[in-house]
Amino acid sequence: MSTFPISIPRPVHPTGIWNWVTTIDHKRIGILYGVTAFLMFLSGGVEAILMRVQLAGPELDIVSAAVYNQLFTMHGTTMIFLAVMPLSAAFFNFVIPLQIGARDVAFPRLNAFSYWTFLAGALMLKLSWIGGATDAGWFGYAPLTSVAQNPGTGIDFWIISLQILGVASLAAAFNFIVTIINMRAPGMTMMRLPLFTWMSFITAILLVLAFPVITVALIELTFDRYFMFNFFNVANGGSVVLWQHLFWVFGHPEVYILILPAMGIVSEVIPVFSKKPLFGYKTVVLAGAIIAFMGWMVWSHHMFTVGLGAVANAVFTVTTMLIAVPTGIKVFNWLGTIWGGSIRFTTPMLYSLGFIAMFLIGGISGVMHAVSASDAQQQDTYFIPAHLHYVLFGGAIMAILSGIFYWFPKYSGKMFNERQGKISFWLLMIGQNVTFFPMHFVGLDGMPRRIYTYAGNMGWDFWNGVATGGVLILLIGFLLVMDNIGRHWKNGEPAPPDPWDGRTLEWSIPSPPPEYNFEEIPIVRGLDDWWATKQGDSYKEIPASGGSGENGHNIHLPQPSYWPFVSAAGLFIAAYGVVFNDLLIPWGLAAIGLTIGFVGVYAWSLEPVNDPEEDSTH
């Protein structure tokens, strides 16, 4: 292999920071994803706090109109693209290979590339607060995003960082599609896949199909902004409604991209802590697939008031309402699972049960929106944020917290504090209802969303005050969660391999798992194989607590690599180059960045895949 034009040796045993920069271990990448995304969630939370403070009473003057508009845009974009999606990706990374009995993902370096690209996009978006962030709303309706309306760099940052985040998501999604189809342990048929893996698989397929649409929409917007194309230019016959279609063709599948992994987590946690297998495994899988398919046929329910006409609205009303059916199937099957079980109310279980209770509220208000005739009164009022936070906070975030605590022993090797966990659960549970439930009231009382202030004579002050109070509770709740995780990650009690009496393969290996995951690739004989093993039809050894691993050194793992990081760094530089394209030499910075990126990819593609010692024997 030394004949290749670039033969920088692969980093063999890097230490310290290089260890993390060059790692291609799916578990470490998962942790990187998780920590970064959680920080992003906090930043979105701080933005939310500022908004709520501004709205605490009528005609307050804490942030200006311009800043408020940036706040909600950045808050929405952050929470969706920088918090929930990458938090899901953190679980994909950490959990899926363990659940399917694999030693890594199919493309370990591509995986590292996804993370670094995500980080590049996230940093880029967040840094745009310096000098003015985007303020066109998280769905950036044309023509508010046009140069005439919005000449600053805020929108450019938003566009370019979403494009980069798209690259990251696509790379991860391709990776997980192949991993799940192709890296399953012997005997792990598709219908024996753990539910979380199944939902992630469906999510990955949704991602792969949905992201190109927003990529195209953003490209069109970029061309309009940079080169005066006419896509959304009304003066030349362009249609601003086209943007809405393209955005929501992506946007609605996107909300299922946010919720399906969450549903997967809940479907893992509930059986474990009910001591029962998931009720109706096949139907739950099927329902997930149907949701994903139907999710493509409903996008115009975000556009009921745009004037598509009665017929189109009627069609999208029907399709949207029907999507409640497969979702209901899932909810009922979770109920069926706990029914007759033996429920242990651990912290992760509480979050999962909380998920069901809260997501139901959000789902029902979703169906209320679907009734387009009455949605004419609700659309663009606070009733929408009420719905969206019940499904996203009460849904996605609750499930993610459930997952964070459920797999905590696995990724940290330590136990967290149950008591503290429960207290913070109740704080968050109460806090979210105090914060978000009043939004239903003010919404129906005619308060539009995205207003930085309101008059005192509208009757909205009381419930807005309450909502703001709720954020305080949420804040304390999250501080407790952070303390619990942070403190115990370092100093918690050591966790046994299987603290919850789990059902799936990740609990059959030590906590934290060794680098190679499985000393021997397991052979799978049925659904919930690990549970069956423990029940006595034992064909597998239960590992001693603490795990062995002495024999692990003859397992070949792919080597760390510099190039994913270098390629992502190139992309980051190029992205800045696109925004500041007239710096010094026109497009010079972009060219430099692209060159670095290309060198990275090129060196990557020529890098020996396996460990260099082996290759030198050729």
Add this chain to the structure above:
Amino acid sequence: MRLQKTSKTSFLLAATLLTLLITACYPDHNQSTFDPQGPVASRQLGIFWWIFIGGMIVFVLVEAALIYAMIKFRARSEFDNPAQTHGNNRLEIIWTAIPAILLLIIMVPTIDTLFYMYEAPKLHQPNHTLEVIGHQWWFEFRYPDPNNPEKEIVTANEVYIPVGYPVPINLGSVDVIHSFWVPKLAGKTDMVPGEENYMWFEADVPGEYYGQCAEYCGTSHANMKFKVIAVPENEFNAWLQTQAASAFESSDALVQEGAGVFKSAGCTGCHATKTVVNKGSTGRVGPNLAHVASRRDLAAGMLSNANENGIVNDALLQENLRTWLQDPNEVKPGNLMSSGAQVYTDPDKKLSEEQISQLVHYLSSLK
């Protein structure tokens, strides 16, 4: 039978509770969707209650089942060994079918209402089609000129409608997407640049109805409000006639001076004081000021000139005009007057206190 009764009672209970919760603590609910004053809003509220009942039933049943199961099946000992049931096909079919049926039932009135919203109402009286044009951040209204069908009359931020008549409305925008919404009369419809949208509403009783832009449209989206004032037909016709007249020309010296400043300071570049225009002609950048002194609010709902009965109070109006002219940006962040008018962008052309007083006098004479 009994089921019907209980669900009806519980529905009434829930509805009262909800309405109370939302409206109890405050007397003013100017944009409440629970207080419909016209047929369209009533139908929409009706359909809301339908889906609300459906949702409540699902909510109560599912949450109850969840809580019951949580209590009933909580672990009593470490060694509980529950039966390992894997599923039940009959149950699966039942809980697929029931929601589907429930939804199909709700779909019928929904679609019915949907078409009702779009249907052109039979007009009892022709030619009262209201034209609404969105501007950042104010509303332009146009009616056909009662004296000349070829022409239109223009006004802004406040519009009268005849009680008991359906008002067909055409919606458009000159810049970005806005949304036209008077909660007590009807749900919203967007005002999309480059497209023409249609809706209609009708007021059952005379009154003042609050409206607000409902689609995010830039910096001062929160400050884009208007009023619809429903009056009996004869009053409406009288109003149309006053609106059709051009600005009142007073011989008062101060007003005359003000009119002079209005021209010399470049206000006429953006504001017209003539109301009759050709059909479909493009409007000015700023609101028509021919009858600005007759409006209950200034600057799209930012400053109120009227007392509780809706009578414009001259002193208040003058004070408001002064506040506005001194620094429009203070009243309404980002508004296009302070960023576009030379008297605000060019420090050399700044209006003097005296000029402002003259302008205030002039403008407050424009009844």
Add this chain to the structure above:
Amino acid sequence: MSQELSAEEHTGHPTAGQYFRIAVILCVITAVEVGVFYVEFLGHWMIPILFILSASKFTLVAMYYMHLKFDHKLFTYLFVAGFILAALIISFLLLLFGVYS
């Protein structure tokens, strides 16, 4: 799954001669397309005809040149999912924009 999916790749690939014949067919179809295009009396019928012709070219290339016909079904699923969805969305959008009305 692993049993059902087990590979039967690289069986029965066409020969160079077959590839060549397919190329000839493709060219003929293209020629017909351009030809049809100049036949004026077809009027609006031209649209479905051209549609079918280009769809058959598409299929030929995908089946033989991309050997979907001989490869594992899974590849077909992955590709066709995207293709069908794209076609659906395009048609929906055209309907919504009233291009056909």
Add this chain to the structure above:
Amino acid sequence: MAQEHAAPIHGEDEGTTTGLNHRKMLMWAFLGSDCMFFGSLIATYLVYQGKSLEGPLPIDVFDIPVTSISTFVLLMSSMSMVLAYSALTKNNMKGFRIWMISTAIMGSTFIGFQVYEFSSFATHHVEIDCVNPGELTKYEQHIFDDGCSSGEAHAESHEGLKPQTNLFGTTFYTLTGFHGAHVTLGVVWLLSLLLLSFKKGVITPEKNLDVDLAALYWHFVDVVWIVIFTVVYLFGVFPGF
């Protein structure tokens, strides 16, 4: 069985659950995804079809015979690509290289045609004889009306078709431009494979996966063009559409 390698070396298919190669599966998933990419661009093109406020329109600029030739070239490049792959699997390295280079040449020819087409559209110029105008398109009629009113002998257009000119320009250049970018990338890919094939043991009848993947990509780009040619060019000039 124990899996020796966590990641298989190029082309090795054993050790995956389905027996299918990771990278090949990735390629197919990518192509499915790329369908949505082009689908969105085509949707945009079609939605704006006929909505341009002013000319030039497809009927003014398209030259179907010329585009037919470039379409033919691209189709033939697909054939030569498949023959290159076929030669490789038969260990005919010479044939492989010949077919590879001809594929790349045809790809470049296609790009050449596109560059020619773009520049001729951008400088599209009409001159109309005011006395004897003949049959005019809408756009030409417009120029005629504007330019011939004051008794001149000729009327001419000044602007060609640029992306900024009208919706047609915007959507046409974007759609075909992205297709052209795909082709360009493909040519670069093919050429690097060709270069690599001169190194020993990199591209062999057994290790044909790299070529297989490039071929899939190349055919996909061809297939997209089949759609574009029909939908954009042929339908575009069709008067009733």
